[in-house]
Amino acid sequence: MPEAHALHRHARDQREALAGQVLSVTSPQGRFDAAPFDGHLLQDVQAWGKHLLYAFDDAPDVHVHLGLKGFFLRTDDLTLPARGGTRMRLAGERDAFSLIAPSRCEGLDAAARDELIAGLGPDPLRVGEAGREEAAERLAASRAAVGAALLDQSLWAGIGNAWRAELLFLAGIDPTRRVTVEEAALLWDLAVVHLRLGLEAGQVVSDASAPDERWVYKRPTCRRCGSPVKSWTLAGRVAWVCPVDQR
DNA sequence: CGGTCATGCTCAA
DNA sequence: TGAGCCTGACCGG
Numbered sequence: 001m002p003e004a005h006a007l008h009r010h011a012r013d014q015r016e017a018l019a020g021q022v023l024s025v026t027s028p029q030g031r032f033d034a035a036p037f038d039g040h041l042l043q044d045v046q047a048w049g050k051h052l053l054y055a056f057d058d059a060p061d062v063h064v065h066l067g068l069k070g071f072f073l074r075t076d077d078l079t080l081p082a083r084g085g086t087r088m089r090l091a092g093e094r095d096a097f098s099l100i101a102p103s104r105c106e107g108l109d110a111a112a113r114d115e116l117i118a119g120l121g122p123d124p125l126r127v128g129e130a131g132r133e134e135a136a137e138r139l140a141a142s143r144a145a146v147g148a149a150l151l152d153q154s155l156w157a158g159i160g161n162a163w164r165a166e167l168l169f170l171a172g173i174d175p176t177r178r179v180t181v182e183e184a185a186l187l188w189d190l191a192v193v194h195l196r197l198g199l200e201a202g203q204v205v206s207d208a209s210a211p212d213e214r215w216v217y218k219r220p221t222c223r224r225c226g227s228p229v230k231s232w233t234l235a236g237r238v239a240w241v242c243p244v245d246q247r
Numbered sequence: 248c249g250g251t252c253a254t255g256c257t258c259a260a
Numbered sequence: 261t262g263a264g265c266c267t268g269a270c271c272g273g
Contacts, residue, residue: 003254050255068255069267085267101267103256153256162254204254217254236261237255251271260261 002066004049004158005198008125010072011047012199014054017074017095018042024091028082032105037062042090049123049157053113054090060107062088063116067103074098120157124191125199132192136185140178147175148235150187159191165217165240166206167191174246175239216240 025037041057054062064070073083075096082089088099099105108116121138122131135156142149149155150164159167168175170190173183197205205211215223222229222242230241 006254065256067265068253069265070255071267101265103265151255160254164254238253248273249271250273252269253267255265257264259263 002050002068002070003160003163003195003198003204004047004123004125005195005204006202007047007050007052007066007158008199009202011045011052013074014072014090014097015045018090018092018097019044021092024089026082026089026091028084028086028089032088033107034088036060036107042092047123048117048126049120049153050160051116051120051157053108053116060109061113063104063106063108063113064088064099064102065104067101070102071100072097073100120153121155123157124188124195125158128192129189132185132188135188136181139184139187140181142178144178145176145234146173146179146184146187147239149178150175151235151237156188156191158195161237162204162214162217163191163195164237166204166215167194169215169242169246170194170206172246175234175241216242 019042022039022041025034027034036059037056040059043055043057046053052064076094078091078096082098085100086098087102087105090097122135138155139149142155147164150159167187167190171187173179194205197208201211206215207213213223216229217240219229222245225244227242227244230243231238
């Protein structure tokens with residue numbers, strides 16, 4: 001689940017529930033030092049690609065990355081004890097969020113936060129159409145195959161394995177080759193539209209009329225033409241490709 | 248109930 | 261390139 005659309009959804013949910021409030025910040029598991037943030041006012045929560053940044057008054061930022069396995073639990077019963085293994089618990093006036101099994105949860109000073117953001121490419125949910133030209137040029141300039149380039153967070157921020165499979169299918173592009181600037185711009189447009197749909201739906205959406213369906217991702221056959229889907233490891237992740245519809 | 252895999256990423260080799 | 265991270269979902273016995 002944790003690709004950019006999911007992280008932007010977490011940011012929105014937590015911003016609406018907690019921003020502007022003085023939070024109780026704890027680490028029931030003990031693996032996160034919550035003291036610098038406990039009792040401080042949360043100004044904002046923002047997603048940058050797959051990263052979450054929490055801005056506090058008079059404290060560093062908190063940086064969260066869910067990795068493959070991280071997730072949040074939400075409750076409106078503030079008396080409920082956090083489940084075991086909760087790395088960070090953020091409690092406001094009416095809601096509490098528990099962070100479980102993240103790959104990163106740490107304080108970040110302003111310089112480190114700026115460095116993190118500077119190392120990320122454009123995020124389709126953050127710059128949208130305004131970032132189209134720069135995003136297309138960055139992706140097309142990469143020497144890597146487009147299937148590897150799309151997963152490189154310094155080129156574009158927020159695309160993961162499921163979006164890679166589905167966006168390349170929608171664009172009709174074979175992941176093993178490179179792309180022109182025009183093809184990269186088409187991929188960007190597809191990403192902007194579909195990640196937005198995914199943000200609202202809370203899942204990957206590659207067909208607005210069938211939000212629960214996928215074209216090739218984890219499928220034995222292509223949903224459009226029925227051809228057997230080819231799958232193999234590309235850039236460390238399993239690629240799913242229709243050999244007929246993607247050239 | 249054990250084994251495997253996963254919409255991610257880092258680090259060692 | 262592969263192990264590790266150390267959770268949850270799923271599957272077969």
